[in-house]
Amino acid sequence: MRDARGNIRRPIGARLWLSGGWLTLLALAAICAPLIAPKDPLMQDLFLGRMPPFWMEGAEPGYLLGTDSLGRDVLSRILYGARLALVVALVAGTLTCVAGATLGLVSGFYRGWPDRIISRFVDIWMAFPPVLFAILLIAVLGPGLLSIIIAIVIIDWTRFARVIRAEAMSQGAMDYVASAQVAGRTRFGTMLAEILPNVLPTIVALLTLEMGIAVIVEAILSFVNLSISTDSPTWGGMISEGRTSVHQAWWVLVFPLITLFLTVLSFSQLGEGLKDRFDPVLR
Amino acid sequence: MSGYLSVRNLTVALQTGEPILRSVSLNVAAGQVHGLVGESGAGKSMIGKAVLGTLPRALHVISGEIWLDGVDLLKLSPAARRKQIGATAALIPQDPLTALNPSKRIGPQITRRLVDILGWSKQNAQARALELLDEVHIPNPERVMRSYPHELSGGMRQRILIASAFAAEPKLIIADEPTTALDVTVQKQILRLIAEMQSHHGTALLFVTHDLGVVSKVCDSLSVLYAGKVLEEARMHRFFMHPVHPYSAALLAATPTYTNPIDSLLPVSETVIEAVEQEVLEHDIRASR
Ligand SMILES: Nc1ncnc2c1ncn2[C@@H]1O[C@H](COP(=O)(O)OP(=O)(O)OP(=O)(O)O)[C@@H](O)[C@H]1O
Ligand SMILES: [Mg+2]
Numbered sequence: 417m418r419d420a421r422g423n424i425r426r427p428i429g430a431r432l433w434l435s436g437g438w439l440t441l442l443a444l445a446a447i448c449a450p451l452i453a454p455k456d457p458l459m460q461d462l463f464l465g466r467m468p469p470f471w472m473e474g475a476e477p478g479y480l481l482g483t484d485s486l487g488r489d490v491l492s493r494i495l496y497g498a499r500l501a502l503v504v505a506l507v508a509g510t511l512t513c514v515a516g517a518t519l520g521l522v523s524g525f526y527r528g529w530p531d532r533i534i535s536r537f538v539d540i541w542m543a544f545p546p547v548l549f550a551i552l553l554i555a556v557l558g559p560g561l562l563s564i565i566i567a568i569v570i571i572d573w574t575r576f577a578r579v580i581r582a583e584a585m586s587q588g589a590m591d592y593v594a595s596a597q598v599a600g601r602t603r604f605g606t607m608l609a610e611i612l613p614n615v616l617p618t619i620v621a622l623l624t625l626e627m628g629i630a631v632i633v634e635a636i637l638s639f640v641n642l643s644i645s646t647d648s649p650t651w652g653g654m655i656s657e658g659r660t661s662v663h664q665a666w667w668v669l670v671f672p673l674i675t676l677f678l679t680v681l682s683f684s685q686l687g688e689g690l691k692d693r694f695d696p697v698l699r
Numbered sequence: 700m701s702g703y704l705s706v707r708n709l710t711v712a713l714q715t716g717e718p719i720l721r722s723v724s725l726n727v728a729a730g731q732v733h734g735l736v737g738e739s740g741a742g743k744s745m746i747g748k749a750v751l752g753t754l755p756r757a758l759h760v761i762s763g764e765i766w767l768d769g770v771d772l773l774k775l776s777p778a779a780r781r782k783q784i785g786a787t788a789a790l791i792p793q794d795p796l797t798a799l800n801p802s803k804r805i806g807p808q809i810t811r812r813l814v815d816i817l818g819w820s821k822q823n824a825q826a827r828a829l830e831l832l833d834e835v836h837i838p839n840p841e842r843v844m845r846s847y848p849h850e851l852s853g854g855m856r857q858r859i860l861i862a863s864a865f866a867a868e869p870k871l872i873i874a875d876e877p878t879t880a881l882d883v884t885v886q887k888q889i890l891r892l893i894a895e896m897q898s899h900h901g902t903a904l905l906f907v908t909h910d911l912g913v914v915s916k917v918c919d920s921l922s923v924l925y926a927g928k929v930l931e932e933a934r935m936h937r938f939f940m941h942p943v944h945p946y947s948a949a950l951l952a953a954t955p956t957y958t959n960p961i962d963s964l965l966p967v968s969e970t971v972i973e974a975v976e977q978e979v980l981e982h983d984i985r986a987s988r
Contacts, residue, residue, distance in 0.1 A: 527756060591798035592808075594753040595860075599812045600785025602778070613802040 432689035435682035442679060446498040453492035454478060457649045461487035466665040482667040484657060490668060493649035494675055500650050501679065503561070504634040508568040509627035515569060516576025517619050523577070524584025525607045535581070538574045546571045550633065554642045564637055568630050576622055583615045621691040628683030635676055651676045702726035702733075703903045704750065704788075704871050709763030711742075711749055711927075719745055719758060720927045727871065732897060732904040734914035734935075736950070737924030743907045744793075746924075747873045750905075751790055752780055768870060785816050789864040791874040791893070795856035795881075799848035806844035809863045816867050831862040834899075835892060854885040858892065865896055872897070875907045890917065911954040915939065923947050 445452065455478070464487040467476040475482070481490040523534035550567045557563035587593065588611060596606045631651075638652025651672045658669030704727040711720040720742050727733040735743050748754045750765055752772070765772040768787045772780050789812075792798040799808055809831065810824035819827070825844075832840035835858040848856060857877065864872050874893060878886040894917045897904045906918055914921050915935070922932045923944065930944040942948040 591792040591794055592800045594748075594751070595790055595792065595798055596800075597753055597781070598751045598784060598788065598790050600781050600816055602781070610800055614800065616802070 429689060429692075431685050432693065435685040435689065438678055438682045439686065442498050442675075443502060445495050446502045449492075449495045449499055453489075453495045454480065455489035455492045457488060457492040457496040459488060463487065466661065466668075468665070469667050469671075481671050482665065484654070484668045485661050485665065488649075490654075490671055493654055494651070494672055496649045497651045497654065497672065498675075500561070500648070501631050501634060501676075504564055504568070505627040505630045505683070508565040508630040508633075509623055511565065511569045512572045512626050512630075513576055513619065513623045516573035517580045517615075517622075519573070520577040520580030521584050521607060521611065521615065524581035525588045525611050526603070527585070527588075531581075534577065538577050541574050547636070550637065551640070551642060554637060559637075559642050564634055567637075568633050572626060572629065575626070576619070579618060579622060580615055583618055584611055587611050587614050617691045617695040620694065621687040624683045624687030624690065628680040631676065631680055631683070702731075703729040703768065704905065705764075705766040706746065706750065707764040707766070709746070709749060709765065710761040711745060711754065711758055712761050713757055714759065718761075718927060720749070722763070723924075723927070723929050725922050725929060725932065727903045727905050728920075729870065729903050730901045731919045732894075732906055732917055734918035734921035735905060735907045735924060736909065736911055736914055736921055738909055741924045742927040743909075743924055744875055745927075747790070747875050747905065747907055750784075751788060751873060752777075752784055785812075786867075787869055788871040788873065789867065789869040791857075791861055791864045791872060791877045793876045793880060795853050795860055798860055799856055801848055803847075804844070805846050805848065805851075805859055809844075809859065809866055812863065812867045827866065828862070831866055832859070834865075835859070835862045835896070837862075853881055854889065857881060857885075857889050861889070861892060861896060865900055865902065868900065869902060871903045871905065873905045873907070876909070878913075893917070911950055915954075923950065 461483075464476055464479070464483050465485050467479050467483040467487075468474055469482040469490075470477075470480050472482075479489050479491070481494070483489055484493075519534050523531040549571055553567040553570065554563050557566060584607075593606060593610055596610050597603070601609065634650070635652030635655065638650040639656045641653075641656070654672040655669060655676070658665070658667075658672065662669050704725075706723055706725040709720055709723045710718060712718045723742075723746060725733070725735070725746065735746065737743050745754065745758065749760060750767065750772070754760070760773060763773070767783065770783055772783060775783060799805070806825065806828060809828040810819075810821070813819040813824035813827060814821065828844065829840045832843060837843055837855065837858055843851065843855070843859070851859070857880075861877075877893060878889050881889060890913065893904070893906075896902075897917075906914070908914060918935055920932070920934050921938060923930045923946065925946055931938070931942065931947050933943070938947065939951065942951050
């Protein structure tokens with residue numbers, strides 16, 4: 417009587433392999449940056465400014481991806497930039513997720529006054545234009561890693577709260593929830609043991625997506641010079657600097673841009689892939 | 700007359716004050732099967748939910764008593780009530796598709812009650828669950844225990860829910876239209892299974908349905924519900940011989956199994972419905988004074 421659905425072995429898939437592979441590589445690069453970076457990312461050498469990448473004519477040995485206008489090694493700067501990007505992704509993503517998902521879960525499952533308060537709050541929050549809000553916040557808090565993380569959490573928790581609320585609400589209406597309560601589970605226990613596992617795939621998908629968004633937000637803020645002090649390398653900062661000399665030295669702009677693009681893409685693909693894989697019900 | 704479950708003058712209303720159940724009284728004797736019959740929207744499910752403490756939040760108990768195993772549930776604190784219900788009653792739900800947690804394997808969903816409520820060890824609960832699955836005629840119980848709900852058919856899931864309802868040996872089981880979501884061919888099997896399990900375990904059963912034919916096959920007594928009001932409560936044979944209320948009589952006349960084929964084509968007549976509505980209305984007016 418077991419039907420065919422149960423026998424489908426879901427392959428991990430190219431999507432999960434590629435995105436997971438890229439992110440693992442990036443994480444390793446970030447952790448080992450001091451060991452593997454060929455140069456000091458801050459070391460300037462005005463005699464070696466705007467050297468092209470290794471395959472082009474006039475490349476300087478040892479500077480694989482070329483140098484920027486101050487003679488700093490592009491590859492080393494990308495590697496060190498990965499540290500900041502991943503720290504922001506991990507910390508801001510996780511905090512946003514915990515705050516938003518908790519509020520969404522409570523409001524969707526308990527309904528009643530907790531829901532009214534939280535939902536009203538979300539509505540008011542979403543009336544602010546997010547980028548303006550972020551820039552305003554950083555202006556008040558002052559630039560720095562902590563400010564970026566706080567800004568991301570404060571702006572993006574509503575995304576989690578809304579989606580998880582809707583999911584918790586539809587799960588809460590299912591009979592298995594009533595059965596759990598008849599079997600003596602408390603409401604809080606039911607929320608954790610019955611509802612949470614069913615919204616977890618969605619939470620994971622949103623979390624990785626949020627990590628990608630955090631990387632972008634950090635890059636944007638660096639781009640407008642509101643991130644960390646300008647001398648520690650960030651992808652956004654590199655893109656901003658590379659922009660001014662794109663005609664003479666395109667590599668200063670293009671390599672960090674590609675890295676950023678692949679990272680954000682990988683985060684979103686990883687989320688989708690994990691959701692497909694861990695959702696017990698094929699959707 | 701008072702039973703293992705005794706609902707007395709229970710009134711449940713919406714927040715707006717509109718009554719959903721009007722002074723409902725109902726008894727289920729220990730080890731007996733009591734049918735609860737009425738058309739869709741009559742409030743059958745709400746009686747079950749009021750007893751089990753799972754009323755939707757828009758509905759509130761206004762007055763009345765719900766005695767279960769000699770305790771008035773409505774006088775207990777929410778925690779004590781949950782405990783009392785968990786230890787004495789269980790539910791066979793209407794829709795087996797939403798009644799199992801989709802992200803958990805079958806095994807833990809059955810053993811949960813044994814571990815949580817009765818404090819059994821995991822091994823004992825596991826062994827008992829296998830026994831129960833065997834009892835509800837599920838082939839290859841070990842494999843089913845390791846399956847996720849979506850891997851099983853609706854009939855299988857309902858069997859599992861029946862096994863799980865009987866797991867902790869409750870004294871009362873409420874079955875809310877346990878077969879309406881199933882294929883006609885499966886319906887009969889499930890019905891037979893519930894009757895078999897009930898008599899084997901000696902559990903009191905409140906059997907909710909809109910099908911008088913089914914009631915006649917499995918119940919010892921029944922209540923007829925119309926628009927949130929109990930019109931008649933009677934022993935089975937007495938009801939089929941001499942239905943007291945005109946609505947009951949009309950309902951009986953419309954049930955194919957109990958009349959000749961020609962009568963069975965007649966719907967419940969308009970005049971009977973009107974009479975009942977008049978009666979319910981008068982009750983409301985009296986109640987609101
Ligand atoms: N959440 C709710 N909010 C408001 N009214 C409700 C709610 N749930 C049920 N009702 C009302 O309560 C009444 C009784 O519903 P109930 O589900 O008990 O009917 P039923 O007899 O079980 O019918 P069915 O055979 O269709 O299951 C209906 O008129 C319905 O409109
Ligand atoms: Mg119902």
